[in-house]
Amino acid sequence: MMKTNKPYRVIVFGVGAFTQGVLRILKDAGAEVFTYLTRDYAHYGPMVESTTFHREYYPNPCTILQEKQIDFVAPMSLDWALQDWTEEFLRLNIPILCPTGEAFNIERERDFSQTLCQRFGVPFAKSYVARNKIEALRILEEHPFPYVIKNTFCSPTSPVHTIVCETIDQTRTWLDHVDYKEGIFLQQYLGTQEGGHIVFISNGEIYSLVSNQEYKRAFNDNLGIVAGAPLGGLVEQDPDDKYALARELIHPLLPWFREVNFHGPLQVTAMKHEGRWHVLEYNVRLGVTSGPIILRMLQHPVDVLAQVVHNQPLDIHFHDDRLFGCSLTLAGYGYPYTQLNPPRLSVEVLEDFDCDVWWNEVDKSIKGQIATSGQGANRIADIAPTARTVEEAIEIAYRNIKKIRCPGSYYRTDIGQSLWPLA
Numbered sequence: 001m002m003k004t005n006k007p008y009r010v011i012v013f014g015v016g017a018f019t020q021g022v023l024r025i026l027k028d029a030g031a032e033v034f035t036y037l038t039r040d041y042a043h044y045g046p047m048v049e050s051t052t053f054h055r056e057y058y059p060n061p062c063t064i065l066q067e068k069q070i071d072f073v074a075p076m077s078l079d080w081a082l083q084d085w086t087e088e089f090l091r092l093n094i095p096i097l098c099p100t101g102e103a104f105n106i107e108r109e110r111d112f113s114q115t116l117c118q119r120f121g122v123p124f125a126k127s128y129v130a131r132n133k134i135e136a137l138r139i140l141e142e143h144p145f146p147y148v149i150k151n152t153f154c155s156p157t158s159p160v161h162t163i164v165c166e167t168i169d170q171t172r173t174w175l176d177h178v179d180y181k182e183g184i185f186l187q188q189y190l191g192t193q194e195g196g197h198i199v200f201i202s203n204g205e206i207y208s209l210v211s212n213q214e215y216k217r218a219f220n221d222n223l224g225i226v227a228g229a230p231l232g233g234l235v236e237q238d239p240d241d242k243y244a245l246a247r248e249l250i251h252p253l254l255p256w257f258r259e260v261n262f263h264g265p266l267q268v269t270a271m272k273h274e275g276r277w278h279v280l281e282y283n284v285r286l287g288v289t290s291g292p293i294i295l296r297m298l299q300h301p302v303d304v305l306a307q308v309v310h311n312q313p314l315d316i317h318f319h320d321d322r323l324f325g326c327s328l329t330l331a332g333y334g335y336p337y338t339q340l341n342p343p344r345l346s347v348e349v350l351e352d353f354d355c356d357v358w359w360n361e362v363d364k365s366i367k368g369q370i371a372t373s374g375q376g377a378n379r380i381a382d383i384a385p386t387a388r389t390v391e392e393a394i395e396i397a398y399r400n401i402k403k404i405r406c407p408g409s410y411y412r413t414d415i416g417q418s419l420w421p422l423a
Helices: 016-028 044-049 062-067 086-091 101-108 110-120 133-142 168-174 245-249 251-259 291-297 301-309 390-401
Strands: 009-013 032-037 051-054 072-075 127-130 147-151 184-188 194-202 205-215 217-219 223-226 232-237 264-273 276-283 324-331 346-349 357-359 362-364 370-372 379-383
Touching: 009 016, 016 032, 016 044, 016 291, 016 301, 016 357, 016 379, 032 044, 044 357, 044 362, 062 086, 072 301, 101 110, 101 276, 110 127, 110 184, 110 251, 110 276, 127 133, 133 168, 133 184, 147 168, 194 245, 194 301, 205 245, 205 251, 205 291, 232 291, 232 390, 245 251, 245 264, 245 276, 264 301, 291 324, 324 390, 379 390
Parallel strands: 009 032, 009 072, 032 051
Antiparallel strands: 127 184, 147 184, 194 205, 194 264, 205 232, 217 223, 232 324, 264 276, 324 379, 346 370, 357 379, 362 370
8 A cells, every 4th residue: 555644764775875866866755764874984975865873873773663663675785685683674574675585686696697597598698606716717727718707696795896807818817816705706708788777576567667888997998997886877768678678688587576576676787799688697776876867767756666665566657858867976086996095085066066966985074074085995976967868968967077176086088988879
């Protein structure tokens, strides 16, 4: 049953710009919002929007959820399912915007998703699990391809962050330097024509939302390492699945979604290889760069999320003048090479913004001045406009990012040029 007498009370589990964006948009849509801060940095943005609860002072959020009479939880990462309090939380039966049980494993366990795709005939970039360096080198010898090296289990604390190797020699070199604590996932490198599609799954049906493209490398022309989160991206309303990503890579799994009672968001990231899309991975969250943009595109975002968490049929309506979104990150001194330790650097806003801007790893002094948090190389802000055309969304993003000044910061200047369109 949908509520009619009082606002939804929603708590977001997360930190930083992505959390702030979700909070603001749900608040604008009439929800009462709260934040459970899951990490020890990037608190400023969420604190601007809501009452916050820090995990250091509230190591178990279950009491908060009950006292605040929370209607549903929106997690920004998989952290929530890997805690000492996870089972207690699940027993509360508070709806969460994320699948649970076996359905959760489609993101958590990479080899699980590969096996699932094989079961239903969905193309998946051929991958192997290696428990140690000896096994990894044996795989490379028996199957001599360049590989993308990933963590076996998806988690913010995983010891391996994605390393893209474009040659066999690069792969062999990196195998000498990765952490095998949790094993590694070797996924064949299939090129650069990458695309994504995000759906809601509810009441045993799949509802397409958007297609998207993420700019994951640090610098222009897709140079530098793969950053911890994309440096930018484009999002396009796509309820008709114009690029066939959902049709080829999500809809064949519908029997399994129904079997495990999957309800929540699902993103597929894929690579087009030899004329056909191949799954790279699935994610069971709204997406760090695209989530707030999707919510801005929806006419009634709170009601839609409430329908999803209650596993009901969805009534989705988009804004006609928000067909595209562009995300653009202002990266701090040294990012993404986080072993650097720059000082706290001033962040100045030179004039008012005319689009959504979300703050990441910054703090505000008692004098009201914003500065980088000084906890290693960091991300400063995300600019996230929506518009009727992709060109307009990109223009607004670049116009607004120039209104922020911080020593040593940078941003990619090629969004929309080097990777878009998807096909």
